[in-house]
Amino acid sequence: MPKKSLPKCVINLSDLKVPIEKISPVIKQIADICGKIPNNLPSTRTIERMIDSKIAIAHKQISNVLSNKIDTTLYTDETRKYGKTLQTYIVTDDNKTSYVLGLREMLDKSSKSCLDTFKEILKDITDHCYEQEKDNEKQAGYELLCHLKNTMSDRASTEKAFNVLLENFRREILPLIIEDWNKLDVTEQALCSKMNNFFCGLHLMVGIADVCEKALYKFEEAFLEGKDIGSAHYPELKRFYRHESGTLRLIRTACKVFAVGEDEKSGASMAWMTFLKQQGEKNLFIRFKHNRFNLVFVLGLACYFHKTLASIFLDTVHGTNNGLLRAVSLDIKEDLYLAGCKSFGLISKLITGPLWRLLESPGHILEMNKFYKQVIDFLVKGVSDTELAVKFCNGTESPFDTDISTDDKLLQDLVKENTDVDAIVVPMVQNLFQAIHELLSRLIIDHLPGGTFWEPEEYTLLSSKSALKHNRLPEFVFGQLDQLLRYRPNATVLTNESFIMYSHNKTRHWLASLDEIEKKKLITESMKEGKEQRQLFRSRLADIQIQRIEVQKQKQQQLQELERKRIQKAEDMTNMVCYYGLWQNQNQLEEGLSVLKSEKEKRAALEAQLKFRKTVLKQKHPDKKIYNFSKLNERGKYTKLTIQQLKDNVETLIKDTLKEPTHENATQGRPLLVGKTIKHSFSDGNIYNGYVISMVPGFSMWYNIKYERDDAIYAFNLVEDMEKGDLSIVVANQ
Structure with a gap:
């Protein structure tokens, strides 16, 4: 086999679903049948480099075939495979012939990521443009973008947002591609800029x-x-x-x-x-x-x-x-x-x-x-x-x-x-x-009557001629991807993209239609471009990984901030309830309210009890409205609960906790704390000596503590503080 024919042979065999590791044995077997002895069979690494050129050839086909196709339709969809977010882009012409533009990995499925990935594909098509003389002012990728007149997608919010971003981006590019754009009046410019956004009927x-x-x-x-x-x-x-x-x-x-x-x-x-x-x-x-x-x-x-x-x-x-x-x-x-x-x-x-x-x-x-x-x-x-x-x-x-x-x-x-x-x-x-x-x-x-596409104008009918009635094409591509991943789970996205584009777009038949000299020149160029595409692919993956790390750091910071706010909120509520004391039985409830003279103070104290039990103690109750401070009246407006209603709610919660054991039980890996003298460290850096009086009824991790030189009784989660190292036992009372 002539050396120059080897890349074409390898590419065509791979398009016929011959596995990479079997291509050399197939070539050898065919040579034996023909009575020939091959001088040198390509290694797996060489075959992979040749296959990388398929994507460059497919891009040349797209730039050549779609350059004169106007009013095309773009189909997009996203999927997740093995933790990766993948997006595919497909175009149909007025004959409803479809071409896969790309299948790419993205950072996430946001509309911005979808548009950035689409821009990458347009740039790659421009770089691999079939035309020998590339005009910088009229790039192949941008021409393809300007020819897009319709979009077809599902009704996901990200797809709708992508359609808006795409139309805005296209509007920016149109003056660079269309000659005498500034000579068009406002109505003509608006007509050129407008895109029809369709959604999948299936x-x-x-x-x-x-x-x-x-x-x-x-x-x-x-x-x-x-x-x-x-x-x-x-x-x-x-x-x-x-x-x-x-x-x-x-x-x-x-x-x-x-x-x-x-x-x-x-x-x-x-x-x-x-x-x-x-x-x-x-x-x-x-x-x-x-x-x-x-x-x-x-x-x-x-x-x-x-x-x-x-x-x-x-x-x-x-x-x-x-x-x-x-x-x-x-x-x-x-x-x-x-x-x-x-x-x-x-x-x-x-x-x-x-x-x-x-x-x-x-x-x-x-x-x-x-x-x-x-x-x-x-x-x-x-x-x-x-x-x-x-x-x-x-x-x-x-x-x-x-x-x-x-x-x-x-x-x-x-x-x-x-x-x-x-x-x-x-x-x-x-x-x-x-x-x-x-x-x-x-x-x-x-x-429907009154809708955007009801009784359409002639221009809309003509410009939407290329649109299918559904968005099944991306699902078809993802089905092919599933098959490839089952067969070769470790194959890169670039390899799978090249296989799918070359096969779906019938690039082999397009290549066969070229004359021999042009074909050889195109394959030679594509071999070099395929290697560059592989390097670019690795660079983009590295960028995605850096972005993922950055996103992970941001999420970590957000979680830390949420935890800080939670702790601050719990501390504020603890301080508030410490002012009034945590009322743990009926007597404490009555005594606590009796020392408060004004209605405002009583309301504040009762609301503090309810907030603390809901947010800090996380006490559960079948009726979630028991923690409300207001209720909906007959006129549909919210009115504040009375002091008696708030008191009844607190009393109900107290009675629920008293149904649980009120004494401390021995737990493996946790010392008994009631009756012990402790050293308790706080977030402000101060350390206080205290005496653990009892367990808070119904809450096995919360204890009542009295500190030295302080007559008030406080309630804290001592088990959690002990696990953090903020609490230690000094003396156990005999």
Whole structure:
């Protein structure tokens, strides 16, 4: 093999998923088949240097292909892998062809970090520009930035903030790139500067699942009125319970039993599959991943469809020899939970499923406006119109006029009458309609009447032609990254970035389209640039590490400051309560108040007792309002509690502590302190001799102390002070 052809061969083999350590053996094997003997095979280190050049080649492709593409769309998203924060940037052109611009590690997921990382990528594209003559005034990276007209992301606050920063940065760069910018009037400049910010339609599915689960939880709670059904009758089965609706619990536990690979210990997936095969059915249960698009609704459908066979299987075929199987067997017979599963199934088949297919179908993103409005109008009507809700449940009405196909067994089973269950399904569905409507009205407001993208102008339609209806591209890139990390967990982010960019952007095919002389020159340049990119990558990682150390120091300082303020606050409260004394029984409470003459002093003393017990002693009480100094009146305004009400609250807290042991118990590693003379050091540097009188009732670490030449009795956490070395025992009284 000619030496000059070796880099191209290595790069192409790596793009065909040949592992780095196998590339030389593959070359040798092919040479043997061809009857050739290679003079020298590249080492692993040499191969890695050649692979580093892939990212430089990919940047040249981007600068070449996207230089003439206008009104492009930028897709961004962030993920965490092995503790690293990674961000990907992808661009689509008017043909909706996508190009990965980069996959980079960041300090954190803040909008500023996202923009700084994007600037790095633009600089790298400029440095590796395909054009032989690079014009400093018209850099390739900045031209790419100016061609961006749309953004697509999820609705995370950091993504929204990034969109604002990106638009401002782009506005600064436009005068440097567009000729005669100053000759444009204000309206033309504003039109050029404006960007369309779109948000992922598929992420609506996750939001719809979340709000439906919350609405279902409230519906079940109101429907049951405190009664137990299904597995709730058996305390030993409560270990499968979480803060979720019974329907979601049934779906989750049913997946553990019936889904392959979910629960190998307590599940029965293989026996279930065998049983279904005999019945001529397929297993619809898959692993439960709550955050996956539409999954909860699909699994609700599966649970409802398999309800009869699942019950027969658990009761008469396999048996219920553990708690998980018993719980599912009991819950899957309950009409309320089956109504929830049926409601989820209907929403999957008639709302979210068709909406998903529309979002993934070809077409302009703003074509979704009319479909979003259809859904909203249907939900609004369905909330109040019981007849429409009934028709929805029997499949004759839906937002998208879905046909009830006789070939769809699942849908046929859903719309088939089930008297006991349907009586619950109709009001349940109306509750879910309300929850979905409230969510969509907030999230897709830009696509509804009066919104930014409702009835768009021709310019907006043309400039947003490149935008997809969803932000699935970054998820696809992260999926590729997961596969690479499983295969090579120690590979650097740069290596994975080069693999993903070269593969996704079809750089190998673009390279093959160049003439031979140009191709060789490009690869030679890229070999050198790849080495520089590796050095730059290490330098950036070092900068990130320095920034992480700085952030860690700042957090440490913040924690120290918080601790200082906490101690200062505790000291202030301790000083305040020392002035009045810590009242530890009813007599002390009465005596303490009796010596105070004014209402103001009594209020201050009682508030000091409450503050000290809440903040310093950290006394717990079921009624958190017991520590309040005011209450909400009938007119919706706060009024101060009376002296008697404050006194009653303090008295209640005192009585609670007296229920606990009031004498000191021996604890391993801690000496008894009551009756001992101590030396007590304070933060001001002074050391006082004192005598420990007793333990504060209800608080085993707090003691009452009387110091020499001071008649007052104080309460301090002596155990904590002893651990800090601020307290020592001088004499133990006999």
